[in-house]
Amino acid sequence: ITKSALHHIPKSQMAYAYDKDTLHIRMRSAIGEVKKVTLWIGDPYKWEDGGLGGNLEGGNVNSIWTGGERHEMILEGQIELFDCWFCEFTPPHKRARYGFILEDMTGNERLFFGEKHIEVIKNSTDETKVLMNLGNLFCFPFLNQIDVLTVPNWVKTTVWYQIFPERFANGRPNISPKNVEPWGSTPTGSNFMGGDIFGIIDNLDYLIDLGITGIYLCPIFTASANHKYDTIDYYNIDPHFGGNEALKLLVEKAHKHGIKIMLDAVFNHSGANFPKWLDVVKNGEQSIYKDWFWINRFPVHLNDLEEEIDYWNLPYETFSNVANMPKLNTENPECKAFLLDVATYWIKEFDIDGWRLDVANEIDHQFWRDFRKCVKAIKPDCYILGEIWHDGNPWVRGDQYDALMNYPLATAINAFISHRTITAKQFMQDLDQARINYPRQANEVMFNLLDSHDTDRLLSLCNGNKHSAKLAYLLLFLQPGSPCIYYGGEIGLDGKKQGSIEGARKCMQWDIQKQGIDLKNYIKRLIELRKIEPDLHLHELTWLDIGNDDNCIGLQKGSTLILINNSLTDKIFHLSNHLTGQHQELITNKPYQLESTTTIPGLCGCIFKI
Template sequence: MFLEAIHHRANDQYLYAKDAETIHIMLETKANDIKKVELIYADPYHFQGNQWQYSQREMYKSGSTSLLDYWKITVEPEFRRLRYGFRCIDINDNEIIYTEKGFFNRVPTDINSYFCFPYIHAVDLFKEPEWVKDTVWYQIFPDRFANGDSTINPESTLPWGSEEPSQTNIFGGDFQGIIDHLDYLVELGINGIYMTPIFKAYSNHKYDTIDYFEIDPQFGDKETFRKLIKECHDRGIKVMLDAVFNHSGYYFEPFQDVIKNQESSPFKDWFHIWNYPIKTEGYPNYDAFGFVASMPKLNTANQKVKEYLLDVGKYWVEEFDIDGWRLDVANEVDHTFWREFRKAVKEIKKDVYILGEIWHDAIKWLQGDQFDAVMNYPFTKSAVDYFATQKMDSTEFMDSITKVLHMYPQNVNEVSFNLLGSHDTARVLTMANNNKERLKLLFLFQFSFIGSPCIYYGDEIGMDGGGDPGCRKCMVWNEEEQDKEMFEFVRTLIQLRRDVPAFGNLSNFQFIKAEGNVVIYSKMKGNQELHFIINNSHLQTNITLEHLSNCTVKDIFSNEVEKLDNKAILKLNAFGYKCFQKI
């Protein structure tokens, strides 16, 4: 038994309250080392004489990688408090008791040896917005989606799609253009829009804010924006805006004052300036986003900066009824600010969605006091590396996705923002070497996974493009140039996600097999059981479905019913897929 691989901590994803009555517990062990784990648990005050009256329950293996096995259990303590440990039995029937104080050969009698969940406090619970669990997002880069009002075009506006996108060109996309195409999004099945920044800024991407309280005039005015929100809400579509609180733009008025007045500026402490005079060309002498001089970092510990930005967060929720904030470069802003930000906006609208842009393990921001979720880039990288670029084999893919599923608590996973591509990445079709069959497999996995999926505008009709700025082409509205088959495929996946409980978000996901270029995973919800079989290869292949031998199944894509024999050998075409429902 590899004791050094047995791991648990009484916090984070290992121990948390799912709700006011339920506690989730997870243990890690070395892969294929432990055959059975039992939870030893009871109320810390439940004694008869000197004997602690504990119970034992078997945990289930929720997933495995080549290195680790994960074990989980759900407990509903009668008095909302718990002491607990683990009985681990290896493949040779050796047994060990694991507690906070270490390893024992028998169950310890000292209650202080055990892990502790002191009490479930309702006020401390992670309260995720329920509506996000059923939301399918659509990301819009406003300048490139649709030009609906040419009268507000900046002078430099180019004819729609007349040139390849660059770092500076403008094509006139605006709010009216989005309004004009809302029914297109409804037809696709979208019920959430995420827009990159809309506030007054110098660039075409608007991540260099000039005024956080004003809309950039190239998109429209506040009256048109209010109309957009109403039109979306009337169609059941939520709206999330993008906030850049880590840094401002070069032309942000307080920064311009510092440039003008240097050390005498009343705004000098709004930024992190190293010395004077400040240098705004080349390598700056102040903190910035990266080393981009035109994006000076804001000092969110400064009380006046904090009050200004908190007012921004409240203003757009209170005045325009937006439904979410996506927070740019969120990991570089202090935790104290984010705690105050959450409190401020949730007091106005308790189910507003707070989404952080963090590309790495974000558990520190997901304790229920800062963000509801983060952009799930670990999911993105695994899916793209396996299905699109095929840099990853099936076992590596299964390992990486299993790790993703066990990084965070379940209620965090259920509202995680699962994207394939964005304005920051190459188009997924381009990453898939323009192979649309690979793109279909990407979409299939994304929409059958746990979390809230997001489509980058145009991916559903087969748009391509390299990294920034190539991924920011004008949306293709000429139907003859759209991939209608891809659109219908994505629309079908969205519909299945809504109509078939086990296909959707709130179901149990688990890998069954990774063999050759094939992955098999199951999803279960109540009595409904789905089995996904995906051939990530340009070659036809045969795969044995031992777990479905002698079962009757229905393919939910074709509705064909078949009885598998005891061998249960399935032939899959190149880049083929099946979703079998046991009946």
């Protein structure tokens, strides 16, 4: 057993409270080396003669610790170099000391992995000595309920629909911008097509029929650009989108049908026309708002006529190097108070259900801690979702977000299905990695996606192959957490970024003749299945050995068996006897005979109820 591969950190995603009673413990060993891991765990204050204190190793030298119990850990996942083990434990008095007993594949080598040392266990005398050494045990001092990451329950069963408001539907042509172009024109970074919130309200029936239960709206506050990420007024919905009344109506109508509404919180930066920024531009060092931004030098005014702006040497910090997105100083008390007021205003006055936090990881942690406190104080089940493309673990530990936009999942599914650049084995490892990185409760409300307004659309990533797109959606719908469909994805809208053309933001296709009805029916069925077959979003899954093939995957989730053939041709799956027999295939809702060698057609995925 490679000792240097053994890894555990208390009070991290490797040891955390799942709820007010339950601890989750994870540990890591080198891949394929360990047959069995036993968690040795118990109350630190349980002594034979009640004796506390004594020597530095913990406890009185003359008394014996009787707290320890053994619990076998399960193999939760395998990543490139490591096996990841998991165990749940309910400490009766919310405290725990623990360590790990590892056995190698041959059963000849046994180790104890503790906080300070890794000890070799040769015989039972060794074992007693090692296990009783409290000084070498890891410590979870107390399960304090207030620190537990508590997530909104409703998100676990939500199916999201992401809308880029300017491009979903034009409900009121009379409020469209003057320079609006015909619906369906080529989308660029600067043109307008007239989509608005009334367009969403008018099409709620379409969304209800699809089966979605949550709408994530890209920014809708008054702003200059078509994407509205350059906010001017945080208290007013853009008049071209219908103003505040339109949002009020949307929330009311959506709530009547059990649909939640999540807004985009763009708090990392403002737009260049934000009045407080304009004040800094005008008054420079004299501006009372100068500390609301990150100013490097005055004046901050950019001369538009200047031919060359040195974007690496702007007088102020920005989002990326975008001059018209000055970065807000969330460390400044007034600026922070302003933004926190905005956050609570839209919940109090408009009853929104969630905030998606733009550029979430470039804002300070203190800001997000206070943000969580304010938001949860007025709506405890408001969903707080961070936009982080990388490892976002530090933000989902209980004091900041509930979950993250699961871009690592999107990357893995697209690499396997759309680009066909990774093998089934690598794909499974990537999926395991995405799960074991986070506390389970965060995984249960992860925002799972395949594409978004920031990426090429799924169908384009799949080179137009609708069978591949279906497989990608199937994999998306099998993950714990809440899946999201980017508007139009369900009818096969494609689109990619090409120079100045923002293809992924093209107008929704409302002409039924031009909608991909087959794909839509498939997605409707997946949404339906998620509701009637809760095993599909179980956190626990077992990868099956279905015969070595780089393109095929078999997995079991509770009472469902999922077989996926990502190759272009028929493939034979080898199934153990207990899986064979006649089973209902849930997507087609037809019976299917599973044999010990079962053929699944190319680019096809099936879900069997076993």
